[in-house]
Amino acid sequence: MSTHGEEDLLNTNYLKAGTGVKSWLLTLDHKRIGVMYLVSIIMAFFLGGVFALLLRLELLAPGRTIMTAAQYNRAFTLHGAIMVFLFIIPSIPAALGNFIIPVMLGAKDVAFPKLNLLSFYIYVIGTIFALFSIISGAVDTGWTFYTPYSTSTNSSVVSMTMAAFILGFSSILTGLNFMVTVHKLRAPGLHWRRLPLFIWGMYATSIIQVLATPVLAITLFLLAMARVFGLGIFDASLGGDPVLFQHFFWFYSHPAVYIMIVPGMAVVSELIATFSRRAIFGYFAIAMSSLGLALVGFLVWAHHMFTAGISEFAAMLFSALTFLVAIPSGVKVFNWTATLYKGSIWLTTPMLYAIAFLIQFTIGGLTGLFLGTLATDIHLHDTYFVVAHFHYVMMGSTVMAFLGGLLYWWPKIAGKMYDETIAKVSFALVFIGFNATFLVQFIMGSRGMPRRYYDYLPEFRPYHAFSTVGSWILGLGFIVYAYVLIKSLRSGPKAPPNPWGSAGFEWASESPPVLANFREVPTITRGPYDYHLTTDEELFDGFPEDAPKKA
Amino acid sequence: MNHEPTVQMPGQWSTFAPNVDFIFYFIYWMSVILFVGIIGAALYFVWKYQRKPGVKAEPTGHNLPLEVGWTVAPVFFLALLFHWGFRGYVDLTVAPANAMEIRVRARKWSWDFEYPNGAHETNNLHVPVNRPVRLVLSSDDVIHSFYVPAFRAKRDAVPGMYSMMWFQATHEGTTNFFCAEYCGAAETAARGEHGEEVFSGHFSMIGHVVVENDATFAAHLEAINGPPTINGVVATPAQWGAQLYRSSQCYTCHSVDGAPGTGPTWQHMAGHPVTLTDGTTVDVDANYIRESILNPQAKIVRGFQPVMPTYRGSLNDRQIDALIAYMQSLQ
Numbered sequence: 001m002s003t004h005g006e007e008d009l010l011n012t013n014y015l016k017a018g019t020g021v022k023s024w025l026l027t028l029d030h031k032r033i034g035v036m037y038l039v040s041i042i043m044a045f046f047l048g049g050v051f052a053l054l055l056r057l058e059l060l061a062p063g064r065t066i067m068t069a070a071q072y073n074r075a076f077t078l079h080g081a082i083m084v085f086l087f088i089i090p091s092i093p094a095a096l097g098n099f100i101i102p103v104m105l106g107a108k109d110v111a112f113p114k115l116n117l118l119s120f121y122i123y124v125i126g127t128i129f130a131l132f133s134i135i136s137g138a139v140d141t142g143w144t145f146y147t148p149y150s151t152s153t154n155s156s157v158v159s160m161t162m163a164a165f166i167l168g169f170s171s172i173l174t175g176l177n178f179m180v181t182v183h184k185l186r187a188p189g190l191h192w193r194r195l196p197l198f199i200w201g202m203y204a205t206s207i208i209q210v211l212a213t214p215v216l217a218i219t220l221f222l223l224a225m226a227r228v229f230g231l232g233i234f235d236a237s238l239g240g241d242p243v244l245f246q247h248f249f250w251f252y253s254h255p256a257v258y259i260m261i262v263p264g265m266a267v268v269s270e271l272i273a274t275f276s277r278r279a280i281f282g283y284f285a286i287a288m289s290s291l292g293l294a295l296v297g298f299l300v301w302a303h304h305m306f307t308a309g310i311s312e313f314a315a316m317l318f319s320a321l322t323f324l325v326a327i328p329s330g331v332k333v334f335n336w337t338a339t340l341y342k343g344s345i346w347l348t349t350p351m352l353y354a355i356a357f358l359i360q361f362t363i364g365g366l367t368g369l370f371l372g373t374l375a376t377d378i379h380l381h382d383t384y385f386v387v388a389h390f391h392y393v394m395m396g397s398t399v400m401a402f403l404g405g406l407l408y409w410w411p412k413i414a415g416k417m418y419d420e421t422i423a424k425v426s427f428a429l430v431f432i433g434f435n436a437t438f439l440v441q442f443i444m445g446s447r448g449m450p451r452r453y454y455d456y457l458p459e460f461r462p463y464h465a466f467s468t469v470g471s472w473i474l475g476l477g478f479i480v481y482a483y484v485l486i487k488s489l490r491s492g493p494k495a496p497p498n499p500w501g502s503a504g505f506e507w508a509s510e511s512p513p514v515l516a517n518f519r520e521v522p523t524i525t526r527g528p529y530d531y532h533l534t535t536d537e538e539l540f541d542g543f544p545e546d547a548p549k550k551a
Numbered sequence: 552m553n554h555e556p557t558v559q560m561p562g563q564w565s566t567f568a569p570n571v572d573f574i575f576y577f578i579y580w581m582s583v584i585l586f587v588g589i590i591g592a593a594l595y596f597v598w599k600y601q602r603k604p605g606v607k608a609e610p611t612g613h614n615l616p617l618e619v620g621w622t623v624a625p626v627f628f629l630a631l632l633f634h635w636g637f638r639g640y641v642d643l644t645v646a647p648a649n650a651m652e653i654r655v656r657a658r659k660w661s662w663d664f665e666y667p668n669g670a671h672e673t674n675n676l677h678v679p680v681n682r683p684v685r686l687v688l689s690s691d692d693v694i695h696s697f698y699v700p701a702f703r704a705k706r707d708a709v710p711g712m713y714s715m716m717w718f719q720a721t722h723e724g725t726t727n728f729f730c731a732e733y734c735g736a737a738e739t740a741a742r743g744e745h746g747e748e749v750f751s752g753h754f755s756m757i758g759h760v761v762v763e764n765d766a767t768f769a770a771h772l773e774a775i776n777g778p779p780t781i782n783g784v785v786a787t788p789a790q791w792g793a794q795l796y797r798s799s800q801c802y803t804c805h806s807v808d809g810a811p812g813t814g815p816t817w818q819h820m821a822g823h824p825v826t827l828t829d830g831t832t833v834d835v836d837a838n839y840i841r842e843s844i845l846n847p848q849a850k851i852v853r854g855f856q857p858v859m860p861t862y863r864g865s866l867n868d869r870q871i872d873a874l875i876a877y878m879q880s881l882q
Contacts, residue, residue: 069736069750142733148710149693149735236711242694243709276600279611282618307696307731308707309714312644316637323629327622334621337589340596342609347597355597359590366582373632375567375639376575379703382696382731446559446575448700452733453754532610 010516028113034099044086051079073140080143092263106187111180119173126167133159147234175209189524201266204290216252250301264401275351276343279529282335289328322372353404360396385445411495415512418488429477436470501539564701646717650683657695674758696732730756792877
């Protein structure tokens with residue numbers, strides 16, 4: 001009887017398998033852990049977004065608008081630290097990845113379910129440290145914690161570095177778990193050449209997480225030692241070197257840029273394939289370019305330091321290596337565009353986000369050329385040009401992919417559909433708002449407006465005012481987006497197993513999936529984008545072998 | 552060379568500005584072409600291949616020449632950009648041997664410039680036109696970065712090391728310099744000249760670069776060594792001190808009207824006793840003021856933090872005398 005009951009449980013909708021708070025907080029189900037991450041990162045995104053709106057409001061006009069200089073410095077530090085460590089790094093991998101990876105692989109769960117839950121709680125503990133730091137005076141160092149400013153300021157640096165230190169372990173464990181899952185838990189027939197590009201991207205991301213994050217941990221640990229015990233490693237007056245901190249920090253934080261963007265690329269590859277009903281052009285090139293980015297991402301850290309006093313030889317080397325990044329990035333953009341050619345394109349909201357990604361990632365990538373080129377970087381470094389550039393990559397690309405991916409997989413996650421019309425309204429607001437906020441910042445920056453300025457010269461006022469108005473449109477777009485999700489949860493129609501008619505493996509599961517993801521272990525007989533091998537019925541009803549028997 | 556700012560770039564005021572701008576606009580137009588090409592194609596495909604009933608997507612094929620082509624072709628562009636960028640960087644980095652040297656000391660939140668004749672100036676840099684000038688930068692506290700947009704030049708000032716930058720200005724006039732590396736801000740506002748709230752921090756480490764001809768430059772160096780002339784009359788020490796109070800930015804911490812600040816107000820200070828942090832009392836006489844300017848941490852007034860930087864080396868003896876006279880006038 002008990003085995004029979006267990007089987008019933010495994011075949012229950014994951015949202016109904018167990019009730020009560022405890023069944024969530026102690027769950028080992030990757031889908032529930034993914035949902036808990038999702039709720040956490042959305043709260044982090046909200047908090048970071050509030051700081052962003054406050055910053056933009058302060059910059060609406062020169063001089064004091066709503067806060068003091070010291071408060072402004074805390075606000076931009078918290079915006080950056082929350083968005084990077086609490087939101088964007090765990091966003092796609094820990095929330096969407098946790099939910100989708102095992103389903104895509106035809107597995108019951110990740111390789112180490114308990115470790116998965118542990119990494120969630122490590123994330124929670126890290127978040128508590130970050131919140132403690134905010135309450136106890138907050139940090140004013142910038143999310144980069146540059147020494148000797150960070151060792152001499154009397155703001156709450158140690159608790160925030162400990163937060164990032166702890167969050168790093170969550171990231172490492174998640175990466176490790178995903179790598180093992182991809183190696184060991186693929187369904188029969190799912191060989192590497194058939195691996196969905198989302199999996200390839202997450203795999204590349206996991207490698208970076210596992211290899212780079214320990215360096216951040218060491219760096220932040222040394223910083224905390226310097227503050228608490230006066231360790232002189234970064235202190236020039238004790239024989240240390242403040243620039244060494246920048247090397248250590250960027251040795252993690254540049255690869256971390258790829259922890260942030262590669263998952264975005266991974267999501268967009270899925271979106272474009274599904275909504276074009278066509279195999280991704282250059283599948284192998286896209287898969288390898290994710291690994292290529294993961295590798296080259298480790299070799300370019302000092303391009304953040306061209307004005308910091310590194311040697312001319314080092315500057316030359318890092319500039320040359322930086323240009324290598326352009327090649328895999330370009331390959332991906334060309335391949336996505338070529339996939340659209342002769343496709344059957346369905347402009348759903350997730351697809352609109354994928355196109356927004358394509359546009360904004362192209363701008364973010366091309367403006368990177370100005371910064372990799374030494375002569376122009378000297379002028380543009382630490383100006384709003386850099387701010388605009390990385391927001392186009394982080395927000396204009398990764399966040400767009402996250403928003404699109406969340407709506408795309410929403411029928412799987414919630415088991416309900418969302419309102420397509422209102423979702424398109426929110427997309428329009430987000431797209432217009434984002435570009436209005438950040439496009440002018442390129443001009444401000446190349447005109448010489450330095451970043452992290454509380455006050456500015458009157459000549460920059462029109463640009464700042466325009467950017468601030470853009471941030472309001474963007475904020476409104478996010479409110480409408482949240483409304484779309486809440487409305488769907490309250491009154492959305494029940495989702496079919498495969499609402500988009502995708503050939504992707506995850507759509508063969510029910511919506512929402514059962515606790516074990518599939519009632520029987522699926523056997524994979526084709527690639528995830530082989531639309532020419534599918535029938536119309538398959539695309540809309542899931543794979544015949546897994547579909548519930550029709551009457 | 553265009554001295555006026557354009558939509559995207561500040562005016563070109565140095566020998567390297569035209570080259571930097573050439574590379575900038577080359578990348579810009581290349582990017583515009585690529586962007587229009589890629590996104591134009593993508594949007595056209597989205598419009599042209601909209602889902603229609605009964606029309607299926609064409610299965611994706613392979614096109615090796617195309618794939619190899621768009622992997623390899625960018626390499627040539629990138630190599631060109633790297634080459635130009637590095638050449639320009641070498642120009643920006645290697646100063647000519649005959650460059651005039653100006654010593655730049657950064658501290659929270661002001662810049663001190665020391666000219667070859669020993670004269671000092673705060674937050675104002677005067678340079679001769681059409682002559683190479685080499686700046687030797689250092690920092691007294693945290694990392695700062697000296698940035699002159701019109702010269703397209705920037706370099707960090709790092710504690711514990713000297714860093715160098717150089718430029719040759721090509722246009723007479725006044726332009727702005729900025730601090731480009733984040734360096735914090737004061738927790739509270741000080742009182743400005745007219746009693747207004749003045750915040751200081753990273754964003755206030757800005758000032759003017761004055762590019763002038765050799766004769767004006769030489770006259771300026773002479774002038775800043777001695778008392779200024781006000782309405783054709785040489786200033787009294789107290790007047791000179793009042794001017795130094797402003798130009799050396801003493802006002803960001805010390806008010807002269809009794810208003811609270813980071814440091815004690817100067818109103819009714821000189822000639823009166825003050826209590827120190829260790830409980831002892833000293834008279835604020837000329838020697839105490841001098842000591843507090845040159846060695847500010849020695850005797851801290853009760854209720855204040857030991858945060859004032861030393862002005863040793865940036866104020867000469869006559870300037871210190873002038874400040875003492877000014878303080879004594881504030882009764």
